[in-house]
Amino acid sequence: MSAATTERTPAVALNPLQRLGLWWDGVVDRYNALPKLSRLLLVILFVLFCYALPLLRPPIITTNAIDFGGVMFSVAAFALVALGLNIVIGYAGLLDLGYVGFYAVGAYTTGVLTTYHWHWPFFLALPLAIAVTMVTGVILGAPTLRVRGDYLAIVTLGFGEIIRICVNNVQWLGASAGIKDIPHPNTIGKKPVPPFDPGGMFAIPHLKWNGWVPSLDKVHETHFLVFGAVDAIPYYWLLLTAMILVLLGDRLVKASRVGRAWEATREDEDAAELMGVPTFKYKLMAFALGAAIGGLSGSFYASSQGGYISPDSFPLLLSMLFVAAVIVGGSGNRWGAMAGGTLVAYLPERFRAFADYRLLVFGLALTVLAVWRPEGLLPPRRTRRAKLVEAQIDELEGEGVVDE
């Protein structure tokens, strides 16, 4: 913790994105310096804020053109996916370009189990969907992870497409028409009886804002905890809960010999192997865990508000966006990856008015990022530390005062 403080005041001129990283370090440092109780309190407040966000509808960030709850749902879905893909790309250094394939496997497993073939309840289908996706990951990874590098990227890229094409051609999976009317998770509380009884245990009003003045919005209420077609917010809560659990697990596993083995493998696979790390086993573990988290998100997606999936829901572009989320956010840092997922999902929805220029802006943003901050917005602190030292050394060398 303390070693970083000396590097906080570099002699090198910084661009805004690098300042962002330093600012974030400052935030983390100040947080870490707090007593344990205050930290716990802050975390609880932050988590509550995240849960309440779609109810609070703060000005500026709320999307008024389209349902904010729905946007928050897809933001959470992207953040969760980025969290999973970060294990694969960020920790273990495996470039997985077909992540959408796992998303699709999770979604379709849920779809099939809960609709016309079987009529399982969602919460029974969910663990099986995760398991099936994980097994898919192992089957795909076992032969390909033995080979190095680029090969994996190509195989996974193919996998993403193959899943989509297969689904498109299998009648049993609904073919191109997809699966409709996927049941929602069970409502907790009273079942809604349309059109007049919204159901649920109690209703939570939203806020509405007149400029910066908030007031209660009694017309729009979220009914706790109704999973229906009207309100996306309960789905968002469900997904957020899953995300927090995954985040906690990620933290625990990363800060252990497993996390070290992943990192060592990413840094130098041969050296890791020669230091006693069974690199193949750990790569496969990262790959399967990533797949499982992808399947988890897919499963939630399938049974969400719309309750409809089709091959078109899983285009290759989605894989690219997932990878972009991790890279943009800062591969290797779970907060960075989640921030990346959030941005990639949120910005296009917020700026729908400019939808025509979406890809252009996206491309420009990526270019700026590549020039100013190739390691992403919030890469792991250690990467930032290393980069900073490098930059300082370059600077010194420029002045010809390095004597080593």
Add this chain to the structure above:
Amino acid sequence: MSETGAQTGGPLTKVLEVDDVTIRFGGLTALDSVSFDIREGEILGLIGPNGAGKTTCFNVMTGVYQATSGQVLFDGKPLTKLARHKITQLGIARTFQNIRLFRSMTVLENVMVGADAHSKVGFWDALLRTPRHRHTESESTTRAKELLKIVGISARHDELAANLSYGDQRRLEIARAMATGPKLLCLDEPAAGFNPAEKLKLMELIRRVRDEGYTVLLIEHDMRLVMGVTDRIVVLEFGRKIAEGTPAEIRDNPAVIAAYLGVDEEDAS
């Protein structure tokens, strides 16, 4: 201190046997019917001009290359076809001539990776924070810190490996290899790029390492240093073993003198 050292020629157990190993890369024979053994508790020097096949010898021993013919026996059992991490777990550890640290991990973490070699902790232990996880973790941390102290870089344990000075990186490589708890520690030119004072300190360290109970195989160019620290020496030239014996025997061996006289400044220095 040195009572624990090997008595040259004594009836000591063989830790490792290189048995008639030949390895070819295309037309090039990098090792040609090389045989020697390493005895418990000794420091064996492996010397020879550049390109003689010393590093290749390490690579065969640690499973990086498969011998074209012949075999390597560790504790009497052949290592052929064993996965590299299994060989490390059996008890052979090495450093690299061209430093290969986990550069964006901290110094302590680098050593911890080595210490993990025998850890039974898996995914579920980590996720559920089982007693086994906590116990192993604190034990390896202690061990890693100890090793950093032994090689003399414990003050920098929180630094990134990439940010260490060249010499400290070499020291870290040694600590990381030792952390795997090897019976046999193979050091590939650990003193390369050091000045004479640093070299002396390093040799001191290697002696200390041996006194800790490790058997050491040392590749080193500097003849004086090798003479000073090793119990026995094996000399390679063009992939062939041309001599083997005590430092005194090697010093007077005409074949060795010839090999080293035919070598340019840099190698001999």
